[in-house]
Amino acid sequence: MSELLAVLYGGGVLRVDPARPDWPERDRFILSKGHGCAGLYAALAESGFFPLPELDTFYLNGTRLAGHATTTVPGVELSTGSLGHGLPVGTGMALAAKRCPPSFRVFVLLSDGECDEGSVWEAALFAPQHQLDNLVVIIDYNKIQSLGTVKEVMDLDPFADKWRSFRWAVREIDGHDAGAIADALHAVPFEPGRPSCLIAHTVKGKGVSFMEDKLLWHYRAPLGEDRASAMRELGVVEGDLLQEDEE
Amino acid sequence: MRSAFIEELTRLAREDRNIVLVVGDLGFGVVQKFADEFPMQFVNAGVAEQNMTGLAAGMALNGRTVLTYSIANFPVIRCLEQIRNDVCYHDANVKIVAVGGGMAYGSLGMTHHATEDLAIMRAMPNMVVLAPNDPVEARLATRAAIEHRGPVYLRLGKQGEKTVHASDPEFAIGKAIRMRDGGDATLLATGGLLLNAMNAAEILDAKGIHAAVISVPCVKPLDPSITQSLNLFTIEEHSIIGGLGGAVAELLAEAGAPRVFKRIALPDQFSSKTGDQEYLRREFGLDAAGIARTVERALSSR
Numbered sequence: 001m002s003e004l005l006a007v008l009y010g011g012g013v014l015r016v017d018p019a020r021p022d023w024p025e026r027d028r029f030i031l032s033k034g035h036g037c038a039g040l041y042a043a044l045a046e047s048g049f050f051p052l053p054e055l056d057t058f059y060l061n062g063t064r065l066a067g068h069a070t071t072t073v074p075g076v077e078l079s080t081g082s083l084g085h086g087l088p089v090g091t092g093m094a095l096a097a098k099r100c101p102p103s104f105r106v107f108v109l110l111s112d113g114e115c116d117e118g119s120v121w122e123a124a125l126f127a128p129q130h131q132l133d134n135l136v137v138i139i140d141y142n143k144i145q146s147l148g149t150v151k152e153v154m155d156l157d158p159f160a161d162k163w164r165s166f167r168w169a170v171r172e173i174d175g176h177d178a179g180a181i182a183d184a185l186h187a188v189p190f191e192p193g194r195p196s197c198l199i200a201h202t203v204k205g206k207g208v209s210f211m212e213d214k215l216l217w218h219y220r221a222p223l224g225e226d227r228a229s230a231m232r233e234l235g236v237v238e239g240d241l242l243q244e245d246e247e
Numbered sequence: 248m249r250s251a252f253i254e255e256l257t258r259l260a261r262e263d264r265n266i267v268l269v270v271g272d273l274g275f276g277v278v279q280k281f282a283d284e285f286p287m288q289f290v291n292a293g294v295a296e297q298n299m300t301g302l303a304a305g306m307a308l309n310g311r312t313v314l315t316y317s318i319a320n321f322p323v324i325r326c327l328e329q330i331r332n333d334v335c336y337h338d339a340n341v342k343i344v345a346v347g348g349g350m351a352y353g354s355l356g357m358t359h360h361a362t363e364d365l366a367i368m369r370a371m372p373n374m375v376v377l378a379p380n381d382p383v384e385a386r387l388a389t390r391a392a393i394e395h396r397g398p399v400y401l402r403l404g405k406q407g408e409k410t411v412h413a414s415d416p417e418f419a420i421g422k423a424i425r426m427r428d429g430g431d432a433t434l435l436a437t438g439g440l441l442l443n444a445m446n447a448a449e450i451l452d453a454k455g456i457h458a459a460v461i462s463v464p465c466v467k468p469l470d471p472s473i474t475q476s477l478n479l480f481t482i483e484e485h486s487i488i489g490g491l492g493g494a495v496a497e498l499l500a501e502a503g504a505p506r507v508f509k510r511i512a513l514p515d516q517f518s519s520k521t522g523d524q525e526y527l528r529r530e531f532g533l534d535a536a537g538i539a540r541t542v543e544r545a546l547s548s549r
Contacts, residue, residue, distance in 0.1 A: 085328075085332055095302060095305070096306040126302065
């Protein structure tokens with residue numbers, strides 16, 4: 001998911017301005033899988049919506065960086081955390097933008113497990129009916145949900161066909177390939193007159209060998225030696241992060 | 248009340264092009280004229296209340312004044328989390344309009360009885376709760392809801408309710424409306440039961456019990472002055488838990504209890520009876536005679 005956020009915010013996809021978080025014509029980004037907010041906060045801080053050192057307050061008492069995306073954080077468009085809310089709200093935003101100015105685009109990032117929620121499919125029916133081609137759904141399809149694999153719990157396949165049958169224009173990509181992500185997101189709408197759905201095939205915990213594809217790491221925060229070896233595998237030297245902050 | 252609502256909304260929508268009505272594929276014979284006159288201010292979200300409410304929040308977060316409209320529990324309980332998270336948490340300018348409050352759809356059975364809505368909506372932070380008593384109040388409540396910036400729940404009756412107010416009363420969010428004076432008891436009525444309360448007061452008059460009647464179209468925020476009475480009765484077509492009676496009880500517990508306080512409401516159970524609204528009101532003691540009987544009994548047992 002981090003690659004998706006990096007391309008959205010750092011790759012020139014989203015038309016946003018950290019100096020004017022309420023700019024009426026900005027693109028809207030909704031992290032419907034609100035539990036992934038650590039990645040979003042990082043992307044927003046890197047983009048300049050708030051100072052990088054504030055990231056260290058994540059989850060602490062008194063922080064504004066709550067454990068699910070919340071609008072008290074500059075740049076967060078919608079407070080989420082209960083799954084299945086982002087797409088309906090994003091659909092309303094897209095409809096408002098279609099009907100009268102200001103005109104903008106809406107990007108909604110969903111999880112795969114979230115697509116068990118009926119409300120996702122209510123909105124999925126609505127958006128093509130109203131030709132909302134300013135609406136883009138991105139799905140972080142890592143094939144793991146809370147209690148097991150998607151296949152075991154509630155198989156979504158044929159996933160792309162489901163969205164196609166709901167009259168969305170669909171593309172599938174490797175969700176860790178920044179080039180492929182950028183190509184796809186710069187190409188929206190995939191078809192004029194239709195909402196776009198980008199299914200990003202991902203691996204949960206990508207880049208850290210002991211986390212990859214492991215359900216446990218949906219819940220666990222890396223501490224001590226786990227944290228150090230994760231950082232080593234990701235090629236991050238902690239001093240570098242601090243230096244960046246100071247620059 | 249339904250007609251009073253849509254007529255007033257039509258007037259307001261002409262003045263303010265930011266008003267959008269979103270319906271959950273219901274409102275046959277009510278919303279079509281609005282849809283024809285204001286195609287860009289109308290959305291039929293289909294039979295999908297979660298999406299209806301979420302998209303209303305999305306539009307409201309982009310400057311629109313949005314009303315969701317459906318019957319009984321569908322725009323309320325079916326999409327409660329969307330109301331809590333998307334509308335109330337974001338303080339989005341969404342008005343949730345339910346037609347058929349209480350047992351207006353009596354004969355249709357339990358699914359169509361909206362009898363816990365006031366309690367549930369009252370518990371939502373940022374939410375204003377309006378339950379007008381007659382078509383005049385419904386019209387005034389519609390305007391007040393639109394003028395208020397933020398979430399409002401508007402519980403309407405259905406069709407054909409008798410008008411109680413001879414002229415427009417002073418109507419404001421957070422204010423009750425005094426209908427008649429009387430020193431022996433005060434009857435507080437909400438959500439369509441004002442007429443029965445007025446008639447009950449007449450019945451009691453004949454027995455030498457003089458009751459004041461106060462209309463309470465705004466259940467939240469509640470007018471604190473309504474508790475200043477010795478013998479207090481709340482009257483509502485709602486569960487005895489958490490509605491107007493609950494709200495008044497909460498105030499009283501902190502403000503000091505009156506001599507007599509009684510909640511006249513539906514018991515904490517689903518209706519085991521089937522029938523039209525008038526029949527069900529009679530069965531549950533919410534008709535004028537039933538209200539008068541309860542008041543008289545409660546006063547005489549003191």
